[in-house]
Amino acid sequence: MRPFEFQRASSLAEALDLLARPNARALAGGTTLIDLMKLGVEAPATVIDIGGLPLDEVTLADGRLRLGGLASNSKVARDAIVRAQFPVISEAILAGASGQIRNAASMGGNLLQRTRCAFFRSHDWPCNKRAPGTGCPARDGANAHHAVLGTSDHCLAVHPSDLAVALLALDAVVALQSNAGMRRIPLASLYRLPGSTPDIETVVAAGELITHIDVPQTELAARSGYLKLRGRASYEFASASVAAAVRCEDGRVAEIAVALGGLGTVPWRDRSAEALLIGESLTDAAIDRFCTALLAPARPTEANAYKLDLARGAVRRALMRSASC
Ligand SMILES: Cc1cc2nc3c(=O)[nH]c(=O)nc-3n(C[C@H](O)[C@H](O)[C@H](O)COP(=O)(O)OP(=O)(O)OC[C@H]3O[C@@H](n4cnc5c(N)ncnc54)[C@H](O)[C@@H]3O)c2cc1C
Known part of the structure; x- marks a missing residue:
């Protein structure tokens, strides 16, 4: 593991200032980021613990469900309103990982988790997503678990999040906050197809934090x-x-x-x-x-x-x- 600086943010403003540093990463539940750092796939210069920020709301108001970026997967899945009015969210979360992981895992981290493609996660192989331009062994290698939709000659790694699939069906909108202000991105536009740059997976810019996700309350969602x-x-x-x-x-x-x-x-x-x-x-x-x-x-x-x-x-x-x- 490469050395990195560890910081604990005590306010959103402090978190955003720290995140504006080059090669900084937010640490929420850590169930993905720490794994990838141990594997050497991610090597941030600064890791910012955002776990103490007050971003864990699960509320229904003005015709929309608001899920805080730090609300735990377990908290959202067991919420009575989510289960009754947005059952797909609860069911998708409960179909993933384990109870212990869901207790630690956050909404923001779930949406920004990275693929489980074995080539991506191992330095024994080249990978265009991990090291652009090195090749994609999955194309002619073991690819039984890889994607069939949205692939390119450069990447066929499958997207891993169950939550993202549920939120896509419900037309959710993701709020991204940085020192430059707030952007609201429909989940349908959050992820990028791999094309020739599979290393760029989302439209989230450096320095942006997912503060919350809004889901319209509709008869369809129920x-x-x-x-x-x-x-x-x-x-x-x-x-x-x-x-x-x-x-x-x-x-x-x-x-x-x-x-x-x-x-x-x-x-x-x-x-x-x-x-x-x-x-x-x-x-x-x-x-x-x-x-x-x-x-x-x-x-x-x-x-x-x-x-x-x-x-x-x-x-x-x-x-x-x-x-x-
Ligand atoms: C054994 C195992 C099985 C799993 N099975 C499933 C499964 O079946 N289905 C499924 O969907 N998932 C599964 N997961 C993935 C799990 O859901 C994710 O690891 C978890 O949701 C990530 O959340 P986290 O808070 O721990 O993220 P972290 O590890 O803290 O962060 C992940 C990434 O998101 C970034 N990030 C975190 N929060 C924010 C934020 N608010 N704003 C901006 N960036 C942020 C971090 O910088 C990092 O890059 C599994 C994981 C494990 C380890």
């Missing part, structure tokens, strides 16, 4: 749910997951949101595919047409093409579970 398929029943990242919400009128789809996890280099959603289901009954044929459109951009490898079948099955199950039509 009808949401999360389904996660994985290699074992717990303590495992998704092979394919679906955050789904459907509202029907007279037996036909009036509103729908479907986001995929475990399949893309970023959490995946396609509103034009969703539009195909508006006004339709949720028949097998209609869901098939939807899945075909949703998965059309996929570029599977021989080893991970199975994910497309998983996704179709998961979408069907998730829609049938969420829909009352």
Whole structure:
């Protein structure tokens, strides 16, 4: 491990000043950052403990749920309002990691966790995400767990967060604060496709802190749910997951949101595919047409093409579970 300076921020203003330093990182629960520092994947010059800042609210007001950047995964998942009005958030969190990790893990850290791609996490291999321009061994190597959507010749690392998939389906907005002010970024625009620069994963700029996440309260959100398929029943990242919400009128789809996890280099959603289901009954044929459109951009490898079948099955199950039509 390389030496680094450790600082504990006692106020948001102090945290932002410290974060403005070159190569500084915020430390929230530390369940990802410390791992990556031990592996030598991350080597910040300054680590700023933000754990003491008052950013852990979980509140419903003015038609939106506000999740503080430091609210723990466990606190959010067990919140009575979240469970009743935004069930997909609670279900997605509880489908991830373990109880102990969820107690430490924060909202901001969850959204900014990095891929579990084994090539990225090991210095024994080149990796365009860890060391730009060195290559991507996953392209012709062991890639059964890699992404099928949003890949490029430079990277097929899958996005790991379950929470991000749920928040994408609910049109959440992420508040980023820096010394330059506050920006509000829709979650749909937070993550960047890898393209030729897979090392740049989000639009979060150096010096910015996630202070909170806002989720609109809607009838659709109350009808949401999360389904996660994985290699074992717990303590495992998704092979394919679906955050789904459907509202029907007279037996036909009036509103729908479907986001995929475990399949893309970023959490995946396609509103034009969703539009195909508006006004339709949720028949097998209609869901098939939807899945075909949703998965059309996929570029599977021989080893991970199975994910497309998983996704179709998961979408069907998730829609049938969420829909009352
Ligand atoms: C064994 C294991 C299994 C797991 N399984 C799953 C799973 O199935 N599904 C899943 O979704 N996740 C899973 N996780 C990941 C886990 O959810 C994340 O490690 C956790 O959410 C990260 O939160 P943290 O507060 O500990 O982040 P940290 O480790 O403190 O930080 C992570 C990154 O986010 C940055 N950061 C943290 N907070 C902020 C902020 N407010 N503003 C700006 N930057 C910030 C840090 O600088 C760092 O770069 C697993 C983790 C482990 C170790």
